[in-house]
Amino acid sequence: MSSWSERSLIENISRVCSGSHKGLVKGIGDDCCEISKQGSWLISTDTLVDSIHFDRRWHPPALLGRKSVAVNLSDIAAMGGRPYFVLLSLCLPVDLDGEWINQFLDGAHEILQEFDTQLIGGDTVKGKELVITVTVFGQPQQCGSIYRNGASIGDSIWVSGVLGSAGAGLELLAAETKERMLDGMSRYQALINAHLNPLPRIEYGLDLAQSKMVTAMQDISDGLATDMAHICNASRVGASLEKNQIPFHSALPAAAMLLNRSIEDFILRSGEDYELLFTVKKECEKEFLRFMEEKGQTAHQIGMIRAGEGVFLQTESGEEEISFQGYEH
Amino acid sequence: MSSWSERSLIENISRVCSGSHKGLVKGIGDDCCEISKQGSWLISTDTLVDSIHFDRRWHPPALLGRKSVAVNLSDIAAMGGRPYFVLLSLCLPVDLDGEWINQFLDGAHEILQEFDTQLIGGDTVKGKELVITVTVFGQPQQCGSIYRNGASIGDSIWVSGVLGSAGAGLELLAAETKERMLDGMSRYQALINAHLNPLPRIEYGLDLAQSKMVTAMQDISDGLATDMAHICNASRVGASLEKNQIPFHSALPAAAMLLNRSIEDFILRSGEDYELLFTVKKECEKEFLRFMEEKGQTAHQIGMIRAGEGVFLQTESGEEEISFQGYEH
Numbered sequence: 001m002s003s004w005s006e007r008s009l010i011e012n013i014s015r016v017c018s019g020s021h022k023g024l025v026k027g028i029g030d031d032c033c034e035i036s037k038q039g040s041w042l043i044s045t046d047t048l049v050d051s052i053h054f055d056r057r058w059h060p061p062a063l064l065g066r067k068s069v070a071v072n073l074s075d076i077a078a079m080g081g082r083p084y085f086v087l088l089s090l091c092l093p094v095d096l097d098g099e100w101i102n103q104f105l106d107g108a109h110e111i112l113q114e115f116d117t118q119l120i121g122g123d124t125v126k127g128k129e130l131v132i133t134v135t136v137f138g139q140p141q142q143c144g145s146i147y148r149n150g151a152s153i154g155d156s157i158w159v160s161g162v163l164g165s166a167g168a169g170l171e172l173l174a175a176e177t178k179e180r181m182l183d184g185m186s187r188y189q190a191l192i193n194a195h196l197n198p199l200p201r202i203e204y205g206l207d208l209a210q211s212k213m214v215t216a217m218q219d220i221s222d223g224l225a226t227d228m229a230h231i232c233n234a235s236r237v238g239a240s241l242e243k244n245q246i247p248f249h250s251a252l253p254a255a256a257m258l259l260n261r262s263i264e265d266f267i268l269r270s271g272e273d274y275e276l277l278f279t280v281k282k283e284c285e286k287e288f289l290r291f292m293e294e295k296g297q298t299a300h301q302i303g304m305i306r307a308g309e310g311v312f313l314q315t316e317s318g319e320e321e322i323s324f325q326g327y328e329h
Numbered sequence: 330m331s332s333w334s335e336r337s338l339i340e341n342i343s344r345v346c347s348g349s350h351k352g353l354v355k356g357i358g359d360d361c362c363e364i365s366k367q368g369s370w371l372i373s374t375d376t377l378v379d380s381i382h383f384d385r386r387w388h389p390p391a392l393l394g395r396k397s398v399a400v401n402l403s404d405i406a407a408m409g410g411r412p413y414f415v416l417l418s419l420c421l422p423v424d425l426d427g428e429w430i431n432q433f434l435d436g437a438h439e440i441l442q443e444f445d446t447q448l449i450g451g452d453t454v455k456g457k458e459l460v461i462t463v464t465v466f467g468q469p470q471q472c473g474s475i476y477r478n479g480a481s482i483g484d485s486i487w488v489s490g491v492l493g494s495a496g497a498g499l500e501l502l503a504a505e506t507k508e509r510m511l512d513g514m515s516r517y518q519a520l521i522n523a524h525l526n527p528l529p530r531i532e533y534g535l536d537l538a539q540s541k542m543v544t545a546m547q548d549i550s551d552g553l554a555t556d557m558a559h560i561c562n563a564s565r566v567g568a569s570l571e572k573n574q575i576p577f578h579s580a581l582p583a584a585a586m587l588l589n590r591s592i593e594d595f596i597l598r599s600g601e602d603y604e605l606l607f608t609v610k611k612e613c614e615k616e617f618l619r620f621m622e623e624k625g626q627t628a629h630q631i632g633m634i635r636a637g638e639g640v641f642l643q644t645e646s647g648e649e650e651i652s653f654q655g656y657e658h
Contacts, residue, residue, distance in 0.1 A: 031407035036369030
């Protein structure tokens with residue numbers, strides 16, 4: 001293990017920047033980079049801090065490199081857009097292992113290539129603490145972006161996939177690291193992967209935009225209860241969710257039991273699933289399902305938009321308000 | 330003194346985001362912000378770390394807020410562009426004084442307004458160390474951006490203003506803080522201001538773009554010797570600089586003597602002056618000076634581009650190579 005050198009870092013970053021995406025006028029190496037493409041730009045940025053947003057004890061560097069990019073790509077997906085360019089700013093402790101950084105950059109490079117996006121700039125500085133800031137640039141489809149504020153009374157509420165996996169995966173990793181108490185972690189690999197290596201739902205978001213039936217959308221980063229409340233607040237409506245309709249992974253019940261937690265806790269309140277949460281135009285449920293089937297995508301209806309405000313969960317025992325009960329970063 | 334709360338921070342940032350710049354389709358509060366304007370975008374980002382890039386012992390928070398934005402605006406100036414939008418990402422220690430943050434944001438707001446730019450997003454996270462990342466979005470003039478790689482043999486070399494002030498100002502502040510040895514710091518206020526509160530040369534850069542006589546440009550952030558070498562490397566040429574032509578502030582000689590340093594050291598090797606360094610088409614010196622005079626701008630010719638490579642300083646005692654002798658961040 002040896003700490004990083006400025007020279008090898010710059011070489012490595014230049015390698016990650018390789019490629020010449022159409023629309024990139026000037027890449028790294030001038031005062032600014034310059035991009036040019038007709039239409040508007042979607043921009044999202046996230047800052048991740050060591051031991052707060054990730055834990056290097058169990059997060060392999062290559063997967064963290066992937067995830068740092070993925071969480072920003074997910075914001076582009078949540079607007080129904082396509083990502084093109086990425087900025088990466090790193091604040092690196094001087095004693096950070098050089099090989100760790102190489103693997104981190106390799107992971108970032110890998111996911112950039114998978115989504116046909118290119119690193120075009122950033123900054124690298126020394127600091128006491130590892131801080132990663134990623135900024136992504138994408139563009140909406142011709143039909144425009146999908147915002148959070150378009151939901152209307154009577155619209156149906158949907159999610160793109162299972163919820164609670166990433167939250168359970170994180171707690172399993174923490175418990176395993178702390179107590180080595182968990183036998184058969186491999187049974188929970190899907191949950192653990194959901195935390196370590198989330199995949200942004202880019203193609204899914206593009207399909208939703210193309211359907212022209214989606215009225216509001218965001219990605220689930222803070223948990224269903226909180227992110228649903230964001231859509232409701234922005235759209236000035238309320239939501240009613242059916243507890244029994246919310247999809248979860250088949251390994252979640254056993255994991256929840258092992259962790260002495262309820263399934264409900266994970267699916268409603270744990271963050272970082274990066275699935276898409278969206279509303280579909282009133283009375284378009286069947287047409288929408290047909291459209292998604294043609295696209296080869298599955299979608300899960302979990303509730304309805306209603307008048308008023310707040311997010312309410314329908315259970316066997318009645319109605320319960322759950323607004324903003326999600327994960328706080 | 331009391332540490333900051335999430336709520337008041339969000340309120341303050343929302344206040345700084347106020348305004349509705351033409352071209353801003355979607356501001357803060359969705360998964361992405363969205364901007365739309367015809368033409369290409371210039372993008373620059375800088376990360377500043379506490380005690381490395383700034384020192385809170387002598388840097389007032391409002392001026393640091395201004396400077397964090399200014400150094401990025403300067404990169405847009407160095408392309409001959411106009412800035413429009415800004416992202417601000419803050420990593421804040423939990424015990425940081427809330428009033429310090431307010432003043433920092435006030436300073437950032439002030440300079441954003443001065444340059445008719447708008448904060449459109451960012452991120453705020455907790456961390457052990459104060460880290461500030463600013464990203465600026467601007468656009469080139471119709472005549473296009475000015476890059477570093479356009480200098481040709483015979484082009485003249487110019488700077489927009491005095492050099493060495495910011496470096497001397499920083500050392501004066503450090504010496505004053507450490508030893509309280511300096512009487513009459515007010516004599517050096519211009520140097521100190523150059524460090525604490527640099528002004529990006531936006532209008533100057535726009536004038537240069539409009540002149541259509543400028544072949545290469547960058548801003549002086551790492552010192553003349555290093556930044557000139559960047560232009561030379563990008564343009565595959567060499568440079569000859571006349572030591573006696575390099576402009577400096579009238580307070581610099583006394584400051585250099587007080588600090589037991591040479592004037593040359595400051596004007597060649599100290600960073601952060603954020604003046605523009607540029608080359609003008611061969612045999613256009615007089616026409617260029619006339620143009621700048623009409624614009625009410627002063628410009629200082631300091632040398633000529635020549636064949637070969639490297640940056641050379643002409644002094645009374647001959648020629649000396651100074652390539653890359655600048656400040657390393």
